[in-house]
Amino acid sequence: MQPQLKSKVRCTDREVGEVTKVIMDPLSHEVSHLVVSMNGSGERQVSMGSVQTVTDDLVQLRSSSSEVMALPPFKRGDYVTLHEVEIPGLERNIHVTPGEVLVPFPELERNVKRRKFFTNLTYVMGLFIGLPLVYPMLKFLMKPMYAPFDNRWQKIGNVGKVKAEDTGTQFEFKHKVKEAYLPEAEIEKNVWLVKATPAVLEKVYQGKDKEFRDATGKTLWTNKKDMPYIAFSGKCPHLGCGYKWRKHKILGPVFLCPCHVSIYDASGRVLEGPAPRPLDLLPIQVSESGEVQIIDMEFKAGTKVQSRMV
Amino acid sequence: MSHTPSAPSAGTQPTVVEKVFDFVDERVGLKLLAAKMLNESVPGGSRWAYVFGSILLFIFIMQAVTGVLLMFYYVPTADHAYASTQYILHDVDYGWFLLGYHFWGSSAMVVCVFAHMSQVFLWGAYKKPRELIWLVGLSLFAIVMGFGFTGYLLPWDQRAYWATTVGVEIMDKTPLIGDFLARLLKGGATPGQMTLSRFFVIHVMVLPAALIGLAGLHLFLFRCAGPGGPFRGTPVELKAKTDYFFPRQIWKDVVGMAVVFASICALAFWEPVVLLEEATPDPGDYHPEPEWYFLFLFQHLRLKMFSGEFGQFLGAIAFPSLLGALLVALPFIDRDPERNIFKRPIALTLWVMLVVSILIFTVSAIINREFLD
Numbered sequence: 001m002q003p004q005l006k007s008k009v010r011c012t013d014r015e016v017g018e019v020t021k022v023i024m025d026p027l028s029h030e031v032s033h034l035v036v037s038m039n040g041s042g043e044r045q046v047s048m049g050s051v052q053t054v055t056d057d058l059v060q061l062r063s064s065s066s067e068v069m070a071l072p073p074f075k076r077g078d079y080v081t082l083h084e085v086e087i088p089g090l091e092r093n094i095h096v097t098p099g100e101v102l103v104p105f106p107e108l109e110r111n112v113k114r115r116k117f118f119t120n121l122t123y124v125m126g127l128f129i130g131l132p133l134v135y136p137m138l139k140f141l142m143k144p145m146y147a148p149f150d151n152r153w154q155k156i157g158n159v160g161k162v163k164a165e166d167t168g169t170q171f172e173f174k175h176k177v178k179e180a181y182l183p184e185a186e187i188e189k190n191v192w193l194v195k196a197t198p199a200v201l202e203k204v205y206q207g208k209d210k211e212f213r214d215a216t217g218k219t220l221w222t223n224k225k226d227m228p229y230i231a232f233s234g235k236c237p238h239l240g241c242g243y244k245w246r247k248h249k250i251l252g253p254v255f256l257c258p259c260h261v262s263i264y265d266a267s268g269r270v271l272e273g274p275a276p277r278p279l280d281l282l283p284i285q286v287s288e289s290g291e292v293q294i295i296d297m298e299f300k301a302g303t304k305v306q307s308r309m310v
Numbered sequence: 311m312s313h314t315p316s317a318p319s320a321g322t323q324p325t326v327v328e329k330v331f332d333f334v335d336e337r338v339g340l341k342l343l344a345a346k347m348l349n350e351s352v353p354g355g356s357r358w359a360y361v362f363g364s365i366l367l368f369i370f371i372m373q374a375v376t377g378v379l380l381m382f383y384y385v386p387t388a389d390h391a392y393a394s395t396q397y398i399l400h401d402v403d404y405g406w407f408l409l410g411y412h413f414w415g416s417s418a419m420v421v422c423v424f425a426h427m428s429q430v431f432l433w434g435a436y437k438k439p440r441e442l443i444w445l446v447g448l449s450l451f452a453i454v455m456g457f458g459f460t461g462y463l464l465p466w467d468q469r470a471y472w473a474t475t476v477g478v479e480i481m482d483k484t485p486l487i488g489d490f491l492a493r494l495l496k497g498g499a500t501p502g503q504m505t506l507s508r509f510f511v512i513h514v515m516v517l518p519a520a521l522i523g524l525a526g527l528h529l530f531l532f533r534c535a536g537p538g539g540p541f542r543g544t545p546v547e548l549k550a551k552t553d554y555f556f557p558r559q560i561w562k563d564v565v566g567m568a569v570v571f572a573s574i575c576a577l578a579f580w581e582p583v584v585l586l587e588e589a590t591p592d593p594g595d596y597h598p599e600p601e602w603y604f605l606f607l608f609q610h611l612r613l614k615m616f617s618g619e620f621g622q623f624l625g626a627i628a629f630p631s632l633l634g635a636l637l638v639a640l641p642f643i644d645r646d647p648e649r650n651i652f653k654r655p656i657a658l659t660l661w662v663m664l665v666v667s668i669l670i671f672t673v674s675a676i677i678n679r680e681f682l683d
Contacts, residue, residue, distance in 0.1 A: 025549075026351050026549070026552065027353065027545050027548060027549050027552070028545065080345070080349060083342055083345075083346070084342060084345035084346065084349055085345070085346070085349040085350075085351065085554070086346055086347075086349060086350045086351065086533060086536075087351045087536065088533065088534055088535055088536035089536070141494060142494065144497045144498045144504045145490075145493040145494060145496075145497065145498060146493070146499075147498055147499060172592055175591075177502070179388070179498075179502050179503045179504070180503065180504065182387070182388065182389065182503055183389075185388070185389065187590055187591055188590040188591065188592040189590075189591050189592050190591075190592040234591070234592065235591075238622070239475075239476045239479040239480065239611070239622075240475045240476060240479045241472060241475070241476060241593065241598045242472075242591075242592065242593030242594075242596075242598070258597040258598070259472075259476060259597075259598050259599075259608075260608075260611050260612045261612050261678075273612070273617060274611060274612065274613075274614075274616055274617035274618070274621060274622060274625075275617070276617070276618045276619040276621075276622060298499070298500060300482065300489075301479045301482075302479055302482065302483055302619065302622050302626075303619055304618070304619040309499040309500065310499045310500055
């Protein structure tokens with residue numbers, strides 16, 4: 001039991017006063033000292049070590065009254081109150097109040113029996129407001145997420161630009177986009193063209209024409225397996241960076257992506273690096289005058305199986 | 311002054327400032343509040359190791375101030391973001407400085423978050439009863455990374471565009487919800503205006519609100535549990551060295567803030583922000599690379615073991631998630647009350663391994679740059 005405020009303090013010989021303050025130890029969270037009013041002759045600070053017994057209204061000390069009187073006077077300036085300091089958990093350890101401090105429970109409140117009901121009603125009202133908002137908010141955010149594919153043919157330049165067989169040539173072109181409320185804008189894009197020898201073509205098409213379908217599954221275009229020009233999307237199938245045609249010290253001329261160093265040969269096959277699939281082939285047509293047109297498709301990066309995004 | 315209020319009988323008249331202070335104090339208990347804030351008992355006394363929490367708060371406030379100022383000129387649209395950022399850099403008085411400060415401030419934030427987390431980890435301060443502080447701290451860490459990631463896109467230059475492209479593609483690899491998440495964040499199939507709008511709102515509204523709330527909770531929980539104090543020393547020794555938050559710890563915190571402030575200013579001055587070309591899906595000669603503090607993640611995806619679809623899932627999603635989960639579970643796995651780091655060999659080894667591997671991957675990413683042209 002902790003000493004109570006206002007308890008009488010008795011020494012071995014006589015009663016000396018009452019407990020006016022209690023001093024707590026900030027580390028152990030225990031009462032370390034009592035402050036005793038010496039019946040009008042100042043206050044003394046008494047260590048809990050000299051307390052013999054503590055009862056409801058009496059603190060019995062081991063010392064005599066003259067010993068206690070001989071202690072130096074209590075210095076209030078060396079202490080701060082509990083309200084002026086933050087020592088976590090300290091308040092939970094104090095049981096020295098002289099009694100309960102009470103305020104009246106309001107008359108009207110006393111008769112409210114269904115407190116639980118009203119608590120739950122508050123939650124229900126919250127759900128009533130919140131739940132109907134979930135779907136509209138989600139749809140609000142989702143509006144631009146799934147745009148239809150753009151299957152227009154894009155003019156990208158003339159094959160005259162391709163100087164050698166089985167080498168990558170970059171074709172940069174402007175792709176017109178109209179995004180939501182913005183005015184129509186042109187964004188710069190690029191594809192890689194390869195004039196392939198039959199050996200490379202065989203690697204690309206493996207003897208079969210390549211069909212491209214739209215979202216509904218209808219055939220959009222077929223790349224003939226013997227047409228020498230092939231076009232790759234400029235997006236690396238690893239994580240979507242832009243790759244280059246570079247000379248590799250060991251592998252020779254290759255497509256190389258600087259991001260995570262995926263390396264592909266002229267047929268788009270992965271030679272080295274983290275890419276999960278070959279470069280993405282695009283639908284291509286070349287007019288008699290050599291003008292190249294492609295459908296600017298984009299595919300999801302990082303997947304083994306192609307899945308079209310744009 | 312015609313009449314005097316019933317002033318204390320000290321003899322001197324209270325000044326206007328004192329009167330205003332007393333007026334407020336009478337109504338909200340300012341003195342008590344200030345006492346409660348400043349008289350926080352620091353077991354074992356103040357230390358330089360404890361400065362990082364305060365420094366992070368300081369950096370955040372400065373990021374908010376500079377960020378708000380940047381918004382006076384910045385326009386978050388695909389056709390104006392780049393131009394308005396250039397305008398801030400080259401035309402607005404001290405624009406280069408405020409943008410530079412904001413830019414380097416983000417790096418300082420990451421550095422100090424790492425120092426703060428390391429300190430807590432090494433001091434064993436995540437252990438009972440401080441588990442909740444650790445958990446909220448981890449979410450704050452995620453928010454800081456989110457700030458870096460979303461803020462990066464806003465200048466709309468090539469660096470911004472490609473870091474975002476790759477970052478979102480990585481998110482896309484999350485099983486089941488990846489595609490949805492990536493599209494939700496991009497506002498479409500490819501980065502564009504919708505992406506810029508979303509990143510902007512997340513950067514200037516969503517994340518700051520979340521950070522303010524969670525940082526408040528972090529502090530509240532910290533005040534509930536109290537500082538852990540040093541991991542060595544008997545109660546008697548600790549008690550002898552214990553002092554309050556004010557003035558010694560606050561002094562150390564303030565010195566720390568001043569050092570960080572001076573460093574950020576110096577970086578903003580000597581390493582000004584330079585924009586690359588305006589963002590386009592054609593990278594030209596640019597080699598995409600994320601901000602330096604994401605470099606180690608970027609570099610480890612180049613490893614052979616993380617190639618192919620499954621390898622990529624391992625490297626981009628599973629491995630970082632596992633690390634995150636481990637950090638979340640840490641206070642519940644490590645229930646040994648021993649806080650002395652020199653008596654926790656596993657914890658020390660893991661920390662050293664993490665730091666060394668981050669260093670190795672970051673440095674190798676930097677070395678790799680030379681071999682790419």
